[in-house]
Amino acid sequence: MNGDTEKNRTVKDADIDKNNASSNDTNSASAEKFADNADADILSDDVLSADFISARDTVSGGANDVCGGTLYLVSTPIGNLADLSSRAIKVLREADFIAAEDTRRTGRLLAAIGVKRPMTSYHEHNKKESGERIIKRLEAGESCALCTDAGVPGISDPGADLVAACAERGIPVVCIPGPCAAITALAVSGADTRRFIFEGFLPAEAKQRQSRLAELSREERTAVIYEAPHRLKKTLSELRSACGGGRKITICRELTKLNEEVIHTDLDGAISLYSEREPRGEFVLVLHGAESKETSVSDWSCVTVAEHVALYEAEGMSRMDAIKAVARDRGVSKGVIYKELLK
DSSP, X not given: OOGGGOOTTSTTSOOOBGGGOSOXXXXXXXXXXXXXXXXXXXXXXXXXXXXXXXXXXXXXXXXXXXXXXXXXXXOBOSSBGGGOOHHHHHHHHHSSEEEESSHHHHHHHHHHTTOOOOEEEOOTTTHHHHHHHHHHHHHTTOOEEEEOSSBOTTSSSTHHHHHHHHHHHTOOEEEEOOOOHHHHHHHHSOSOOXXXXXXXXXXXSHHHHHHHHHHHHHOOSEEEEEEOGGGHHHHHHHHHHHHOTTOEEEEEESTTSTTOEEEEEEHHHHHHHHTTSOOXXXXXXXXXXXXXXXXXXXXXXXXXXXXXXXXXXXXXXXHHHHHHHHHHHHTSOHHHHHHHHHO
8 A cells, every 4th residue: 555545554543442441551552462463353342332322323304314326424533432423423324335444444343333234345455446336336326434444534545536536427425524633633733723734644755755855844834744653763854854853843643542642842852752762653743834934036036947946856856846846936837937948
């Protein structure tokens, strides 16, 4: 699975706590076990009582009706089962069938809330064939609840392709809002939340990765990044090289779980911290924006277009991305930059 969809072992593959766990020691042991075994049985039938379910499952009528021929994006917990909404439970209970990124994992969730529905598999490796089958069933009038392993379907996962296919075919798509690791991390980060970008996982391919890091070094908006524990140290080191050690970052670990941790530091501090301990759990990195340099168009007048483009290419950008950046800096179209380069 590629970087942008690698959730089975990272942020969106959260081990949902039974009653949010019973002790720090128990939860820590569970986290270690889950890290070694993605198929660990992390849900059981007694997670939520029947009384608790019935007390919450009171939504009905109007916008809460489950309609045929509609794809429902059902947000599921990122770590704490109590975050599952009444509306989500209703849709899971009433949809004609459920499309799941991992049918075993979603099956445990359904067992925990006492729901039994037909399921089909939909994930990165079968999304073309399975997606077409789901589309045909929707066009035939069935309703489908799409579940990712954890969080909101369609955000940094193959659900986005199914949503796009529905849009092309005129099939209604309804999102059932709920837990989202990116927004949860952003809310507690202390960073500027008025303007932000979601990066998901940085590209694995070296040239694309360097280009993205170069963009982040200048990015004035807050950036939200997902990362796996085994790659955290490398990513922090690369971010420091690109952005400088003083750039602020908030590291969010095990969000919504008993061992949730939010660390406010800078890139130097983050690297120092993880030189002393091994990363464990699921991480969301909130990189605070770069300070505004307020560069005006006239400031580039002493630099030729070719030199300007070369400057960005030296930072790791592709020729195309460099031309776009230069056009933006100079307040002109890409075509103008192309013509200058051809002279």
